[in-house]
Amino acid sequence: MKPLRVAVVGAESTGKSWLTQTLAGVLRARGQAVHTVDEVLRHWCDRAGRTPQRHEQMAIAQQQALAACPPGQPTPESWLLSDTTPLMTAIYSHLLFEDESLYPMALAHQALYDITLVTGLDLPWVADGLQRDGPQVRGPVDTLVRQALERSGMAYRVVYGQGPRRLNNALVALGLEGEDAAAQEVREQGQFAINQGRSVWQCNDCSDPGCEHTLFTRLVKQRSAS
Template sequence: MTRRVAIVGAASAGKSTLAARLAAHYGTVWVPEYLREFVDVHGRMPVAADQIAIARTQVAREQAALAQAKGFLFCDTSPLMTAVYSRHYFGGIDSELERLVQRCRYDVTLVCASDIPWEPDGQREPLDECAVIAGLLFDELDKRNISYTMVAGDAARRLLKAEQVLGKPATVGE
């Protein structure tokens, strides 16, 4: 059985880097955050009406990637993060997005701390917004009784913490 791992956190918290490293470490695949692609393709930040399509696309890509996953599927974000952004930027979570968040459960949730150097790219929230987003994320995790593990520090420390939660990768022949 493939275990689905959600990697969440504020912008520039190292989610994509951790997802890629974990996939390489465990010899499996990861699903990049669709929101980045959306912004690149459309040349703009999403509006409220885009939120459900973004979350649905993310989930569809996760489902498609399950066929190639070996033991773990690492997901760079989840519909929960779309809900957090909806709550912050658009004043709430619409009912369809709420239902999607409730349906999409992950075996493990890793929260990336915002303790690495922040680099603005013109597409993500400013640094002071990251703390607000992180606070909303913790509120949603607690409200939904989603257990999580914080990962912090440099890439090696984050990988080690994740390995403590997930277990060591199997060696050839096991």
């Protein structure tokens, strides 16, 4: 299958980072070249120690767009998986500041992706410091995301499910085969190694209660106690 440019968007605490990184891991295990794009806002808030003000929103959206289109990357032979896009910055600017001026730029960038995955609201909300406002904003954000995409005539797929089911639903949405039991076991063993400290955890504290980070951290503690 020809590599795709994939945007993962959705309300807060719906597993965007987990889904992006886990999809990347599966694709790499299948021999595919993958370029991932992190969420710029998360790093911005960590550096500034606060959330951005209205006049700072456009610069963040532009940085997010540039991160997805760096010079020379990705190549036509590489998948691109973007953990959020400028569209989410535009959504929050609209919701928090009643500023709709970012939509033209954000939607023009969104049109560069082959497919947009919208993460569903079926995961529990989990606090994440400055990064998340509260469960009450998830519904309005989800609505604004869908309205913006539909208004622009952009197709999207909503991804639901817990843990492996969520991953498999995303793979199917991309036109790929889901993981079988053997492939899932290999990936889970890799996550177990991560939690033993042999490499760095990459999920940015995902909100999926059934994810490998939670399950295998518990196993490590049980083994240490025995």
